[in-house]
Amino acid sequence: MPAVQETVERVRRIDVDQYRYGFETLIESDKAPKGLSEDTVAFISAKKSEPAWMLEWRLEAYRRWLTMTEPKWARVNYPKIDYQDLYYYSAPKPKKQVTSLDEIDPEILKTYEKLGIPLREVEVLEGVVRKDGEDAPVERRIAVDAVFDSVSVATTFKEELKKAGVIFMPISEAIREHPELVKKYLGSVVPTSDNFFATLNSAVFSDGSFVYVPPGVRCPMELSTYFRINERNTGQFERTLIIADKGSYVSYLEGCTAPQRDENQLHAAVVELVALDDAEIKYSTVQNWYPGNSEGLGGIYNFVTKRGDCRGKNSKISWTQVETGSAITWKYPSCILRGDNSRGEFYSIAISNGFQQVDSGTKMLHLGKNTTSRIISKGIAAGRSQNTYRGLVTAHRKATGARNFTACDSLLIGDKCGAHTVPYVEAKNSSALFEHEATTSKISEDVLFYCTQRGLSQEEAVGLVVNGFVKDVLQQLPMEFAVEAQKLISISLEGSVG
Amino acid sequence: MPLLEVKDLTVRVEDNEILHGLSLTVNKGEVHAIMGPNGSGKSTLSHVIAGKPDYEVTGGEILFNGEDLLEMDPDERAAKGVFLAFQYPVEIPGVATMTFLRTALNAQRKARGESELLTPAFLKKAYEVADRLNVPRDMLKRGVNVGFSGGEKKRNEILQMALFEPSLCILDEMDSGLDIDALRVAADGVNALRSPDRAMVVITHYQRLLNYVVPDFVHVMSKGRVVKSGGKELALELEASGYTQFEDAA
Numbered sequence: 001m002p003a004v005q006e007t008v009e010r011v012r013r014i015d016v017d018q019y020r021y022g023f024e025t026l027i028e029s030d031k032a033p034k035g036l037s038e039d040t041v042a043f044i045s046a047k048k049s050e051p052a053w054m055l056e057w058r059l060e061a062y063r064r065w066l067t068m069t070e071p072k073w074a075r076v077n078y079p080k081i082d083y084q085d086l087y088y089y090s091a092p093k094p095k096k097q098v099t100s101l102d103e104i105d106p107e108i109l110k111t112y113e114k115l116g117i118p119l120r121e122v123e124v125l126e127g128v129v130r131k132d133g134e135d136a137p138v139e140r141r142i143a144v145d146a147v148f149d150s151v152s153v154a155t156t157f158k159e160e161l162k163k164a165g166v167i168f169m170p171i172s173e174a175i176r177e178h179p180e181l182v183k184k185y186l187g188s189v190v191p192t193s194d195n196f197f198a199t200l201n202s203a204v205f206s207d208g209s210f211v212y213v214p215p216g217v218r219c220p221m222e223l224s225t226y227f228r229i230n231e232r233n234t235g236q237f238e239r240t241l242i243i244a245d246k247g248s249y250v251s252y253l254e255g256c257t258a259p260q261r262d263e264n265q266l267h268a269a270v271v272e273l274v275a276l277d278d279a280e281i282k283y284s285t286v287q288n289w290y291p292g293n294s295e296g297l298g299g300i301y302n303f304v305t306k307r308g309d310c311r312g313k314n315s316k317i318s319w320t321q322v323e324t325g326s327a328i329t330w331k332y333p334s335c336i337l338r339g340d341n342s343r344g345e346f347y348s349i350a351i352s353n354g355f356q357q358v359d360s361g362t363k364m365l366h367l368g369k370n371t372t373s374r375i376i377s378k379g380i381a382a383g384r385s386q387n388t389y390r391g392l393v394t395a396h397r398k399a400t401g402a403r404n405f406t407a408c409d410s411l412l413i414g415d416k417c418g419a420h421t422v423p424y425v426e427a428k429n430s431s432a433l434f435e436h437e438a439t440t441s442k443i444s445e446d447v448l449f450y451c452t453q454r455g456l457s458q459e460e461a462v463g464l465v466v467n468g469f470v471k472d473v474l475q476q477l478p479m480e481f482a483v484e485a486q487k488l489i490s491i492s493l494e495g496s497v498g
Numbered sequence: 499m500p501l502l503e504v505k506d507l508t509v510r511v512e513d514n515e516i517l518h519g520l521s522l523t524v525n526k527g528e529v530h531a532i533m534g535p536n537g538s539g540k541s542t543l544s545h546v547i548a549g550k551p552d553y554e555v556t557g558g559e560i561l562f563n564g565e566d567l568l569e570m571d572p573d574e575r576a577a578k579g580v581f582l583a584f585q586y587p588v589e590i591p592g593v594a595t596m597t598f599l600r601t602a603l604n605a606q607r608k609a610r611g612e613s614e615l616l617t618p619a620f621l622k623k624a625y626e627v628a629d630r631l632n633v634p635r636d637m638l639k640r641g642v643n644v645g646f647s648g649g650e651k652k653r654n655e656i657l658q659m660a661l662f663e664p665s666l667c668i669l670d671e672m673d674s675g676l677d678i679d680a681l682r683v684a685a686d687g688v689n690a691l692r693s694p695d696r697a698m699v700v701i702t703h704y705q706r707l708l709n710y711v712v713p714d715f716v717h718v719m720s721k722g723r724v725v726k727s728g729g730k731e732l733a734l735e736l737e738a739s740g741y742t743q744f745e746d747a748a
Binding site for chain 1: 548549550551552571572573575576577581582584587588590591592593597598601602603605606609641658662
């Protein structure tokens with residue numbers, strides 16, 4: 001694991017408040033007027049040249065949202081959000097109609113370059129051909145969709161994916177080009193009435209990714225979306241919809257960063273996954289939104305609804321998340337195990353430092369027969385942060401033979417942070433078998449002394465112990481992401497000891 | 499210049515003074531045994547030399563190659579060549595022993611201004627040392643000390659000692675929890691590391707270990723002081739008469 005060494009070196013160079021992605025890009029942007037109204041919704045819909053049915057769908061959601069109240073049950077605290085004081089749409093002002101990567105504002109391309117997101121296909125090719133340990137070189141390519149504030153600015157490898165029959169494009173384009181698919185699946189996993197933030201998203205979402213993998217197709221490359229909030233006072237409401245048709249397979253990666261700002265920014269995304277018979281979706285997230293500074297000022301509110309529907313028999317959905325950023329994280333990537341023999345997985349690393357608050361976990365809803373699920377959650381709390389795992393596992397009356405295994409491990413660094421585990425388990429039939437294991441541990445002085453006696457600095461020692469603690473989950477990530485995630489983990493724990 | 503000079507050291511933990519003016523001089527090539535009853539301060543001495551936090555040094559000094567050791571962090575001391583083989587080595591789940599060894603060795607090399615060992619060179623060296631000490635290579639792939647038997651943990655300590663090539667090895671109760679066969683294996687490993695450039699301080703409660711690792715000097719500690727020093731025959735004398743006489747002397 002050469003990355004460990006790399007990690008500890010990076011940590012040594014970085015200060016607590018140096019969020020690596022905290023730069024801002026100065027570009028002209030095209031914004032909706034501040035505040036939320038039917039006009040705002042119509043403005044967004046018009047900007048996207050949407051058909052009438054889409055506008056109607058949004059307005060319905062908006063009207064529903066007006067009747068809803070913000071939920072309060074999570075173990076998080078934040079001042080009241082003024083929804084009229086936000087911009088709901090911000091797009092980099094295009095110099096002209098964009099038809100190829102060459103025409104995208106070079107400032108934006110530079111931003112993605114700084115983030116290490118290779119947008120140009122040549123760079124993608126060069127960037128990810130790597131030697132896998134001492135084995136023969138493995139060629140891996142990733143198609144990238146980059147979303148800047150509200151708009152998707154570039155999607156790579158489109159042509160090649162098209163040949164395989166895979167549709168991968170900004171959702172705004174999919175609404176225009178594949179209305180039959182969007183109409184059929186949008187809101188079918190997370191209905192417009194689902195919850196306060198999801199309903200808000202349904203009304204004002206501006207972009208996101210759309211993926212459709214046709215029957216029997218194994219997507220020839222990893223798909224990836226990179227989200228970036230740049231504009232001040234903007235909410236980012238992206239919407240992702242992934243459909244894996246019968247017998248297909250797709251692996252999808254999502255990365256997120258934002259500039260460093262004193263005010264809080266709202267991010268309320270919705271992700272819907274649909275897996276039909278014998279299909280498999282693997283969804284990985286490395287979330288590194290700006291977490292706020294060392295006094296707890298600023299940072300992203302990450303209030304996200306992610307849900308997968310194992311609609312067909314023998315289908316499988318696997319969520320892997322590495323959460324290191326955001327001032328507040330409030331999300332539960334979940335699986336509805338509807339098809340018989342379907343399987344849901346949730347692998348999570350949630351790290352909180354400084355004043356960060358995390359309330360995250362999953363829901364595994366067993367509806368079909370012989371459905372199985374597995375939950376591995378690793379929570380790491382440092383500084384003055386609060387880290388909660390909240391999970392729900394249920395078996396429907398008809399879900400005979402349902403099985404779940406849950407392991408929640410928490411690691412505390414220092415004595416001013418908190419780790420909490422809130423598992424809910426409901427079995428409505430007697431053949432369901434649910435197992436739950438939970439541990440809470442502290443990085444002990446003895447372990448730190450042992451490591452420092454062998455020549456590691458305190459920071460290196462913490463990095464090593466934590467990377468060992470999360471290893472089971474890191475192994476679930478695609479290799480490129482695993483290395484990046486490992487670095488992030490150590491960086492986000494910088495300053496947590498001594 | 500002596501390798502290690504402990505001069506009139508007094509140490510407290512919270513409100514209790516554990517060491518009251520302890521002195522010890524160790525030269526390169528020598529093996530010193532420190533014996534004494536439980537609670538006499540043997541382990542405290544080893545921890546303070548290695549730099550464990552929570553101990554307050556209220557008087558005296560520790561010089562290592564003439565440098566003030568008390569001014570250094572534990573990792574700096576390690577890089578200078580101080581090695582402590584722990585009585586109870588900790589477990590680090592999820593971190594492969596090989597990864598740990600490589601990270602630690604390279605951290606030490608870097609601190610000394612030496613170049614880092616790249617993976618192939620490191621693997622060669624690690625396997626060479628493991629083979630020499632009869633440590634199965636498979637053990638290097640397991641998590642650090644996770645699920646190791648008492649004997650395996652001690653062998654892992656000796657393996658690290660051999661790999662890091664320190665100039666001062668402190669062995670804290672390395673015989674505790676070992677049966678006679680495991681003790682012999684561990685002692686063979688230690689004896690193989692005896693060298694004119696290296697000194698060893700062997701801390702033990704029982705004389706038994708000293709049949710295998712034969713010391714040049716024996717010091718008896720009682721109540722935070724060295725109360726008697728002598729050659730290896732002193733250990734045998736202790737075995738016969740016990741510690742009681744020294745407790746009275748202290």
